[in-house]
Amino acid sequence: AQTVTQSQPEMSVQEAETVTLSCTYDTSENNYYLFWYKQPPSRQMILVIRQEAYKQQNATENRFSVNFQKAAKSFSLKISDSQLGDTAMYLCAWVDLPGNTGKLIFGQGTTLQVKP
Amino acid sequence: GAVVSQHPSWVICKSGTSVKIECRSLDFQATTMFWYRQFPKQSLMLMATSNEGSKATYEQGVEKDKFLINHASLTLSTLTVTSAHPEDSSFYICSATRGSGEETQYFGPGTRLLVL
Numbered sequence: 001a002q003t004v005t006q007s008q009p010e011m012s013v014q015e016a017e018t019v020t021l022s023c024t025y026d027t028s029e030n031n032y033y034l035f036w037y038k039q040p041p042s043r044q045m046i047l048v049i050r051q052e053a054y055k056q057q058n059a060t061e062n063r064f065s066v067n068f069q070k071a072a073k074s075f076s077l078k079i080s081d082s083q084l085g086d087t088a089m090y091l092c093a094w095v096d097l098p099g100n101t102g103k104l105i106f107g108q109g110t111t112l113q114v115k116p
Numbered sequence: 117g118a119v120v121s122q123h124p125s126w127v128i129c130k131s132g133t134s135v136k137i138e139c140r141s142l143d144f145q146a147t148t149m150f151w152y153r154q155f156p157k158q159s160l161m162l163m164a165t166s167n168e169g170s171k172a173t174y175e176q177g178v179e180k181d182k183f184l185i186n187h188a189s190l191t192l193s194t195l196t197v198t199s200a201h202p203e204d205s206s207f208y209i210c211s212a213t214r215g216s217g218e219e220t221q222y223f224g225p226g227t228r229l230l231v232l
Contacts, residue, residue: 033219043154043207045223091159095219101165102148102213104221109159 002027004094006107013082014115020067021077021110023092029053032096034068034075035104040088048090051075079112087114117143120212122224129200130232137195137227139210145190146212150221151183154207166193200231 004025013019025034036048051059051068058066063080079086092107119142129135139149148167152160164185166172172185182204184196193212197204207228211221 035220037223042225043209044225045160045209045211047220047222050220089157095221102219103150103162103165104160104211106159111157 002094002105004092004105004107006092006110008110010111012113012115015082015084017082018078018080019082021090023075023107025073025094029096032094035093036077037091037093038088039091082114084114084116088112118222119143120222120224122210122227124227125225126228128230131201132199134196134198135200135229137208139193139224141191141212144214147215148213149187149193150211151185151195152209154209160209202231205229205231
C-alpha cells in the first residue's frame with residue numbers, strides 16, 4: 001500500500017529565514033504526482049506546489065521549491081524568505097495517475113510556525 | 117478558476133438529527149468529488165469518493181448508511197450525516213477534480229459540525 005510520511009510534526013523558523021520540510025513516500029508505481037498543500041489557521045486547503053514524477057526538474061513556485069529525489073522517494077519542500085503568513089500546517093500528498101482511483105494519500109502534516 | 121464552495125461553513129445540531137453539507141464546484145464541472153474528515157491538528161482522512169451519477173465508494177471503516185453521499189450533478193455533491201451523535205463532531209472538507217486526466221484536487225473551505 002502507498003504511504004506518505006512526514007516525520008516532523010512541528011517546526012519553527014524565524015521570519016526571512018529558510019526552512020525545509022521533509023516528506024518521504026512509498027509506492028511501486030512509476031508514474032504519479034506529488035503535492036504540497038498548505039492549511040493555514042482558516043483551514044482552507046491551498047495548493048502550494050505540484051510535481052510530476054516523470055519530470056526530473058524540481059518544481060518551483062516563487063519562494064517555494066521542492067527537492068524531488070525519485071529513487072530515494074523523497075519530496076522535501078523548501079520555503080525561502082519565510083513570512084508570517086507562511087504559518088500553517090503543510091501536508092505532503094501523493095496520487096497515482098488518473099484512471100486509477102485518483103485518491104490523494106496524505107502525510108501526517110507538519111505544523112510550521114514562523115516567528116517574527 | 118477551480119473554485120469549490122461548501123455550505124454551511126459551520127453547523128450546530130442536536131443529537132439524533134440529520135445534517136446535510138453541500139459541496140459545489142463554481143467554475144468547472146467536477147466528475148469526481150472527495151469527502152474528507154479532519155480532527156484537530158491531524159491530517160485529512162478520506163471518507164469517500166463520489167462520481168457523478170454513480171454510487172459513492174466508501175473507505176474502509178466509514179459507515180455508508182451514516183454518511184450518505186449524493187453526486188447528482190457535475191457541480192454538486194452532498195454529504196448527509198444521518199442521526200448525528202457527538203462523536204460525529206468534526207471538520208468535513210470536500211474536494212473536486214476537473215475530470216479525466218486532471219489529478220489536482222481543489223478543496224472547499226470546509227464545514228465545522230458540532231453535535232450537542
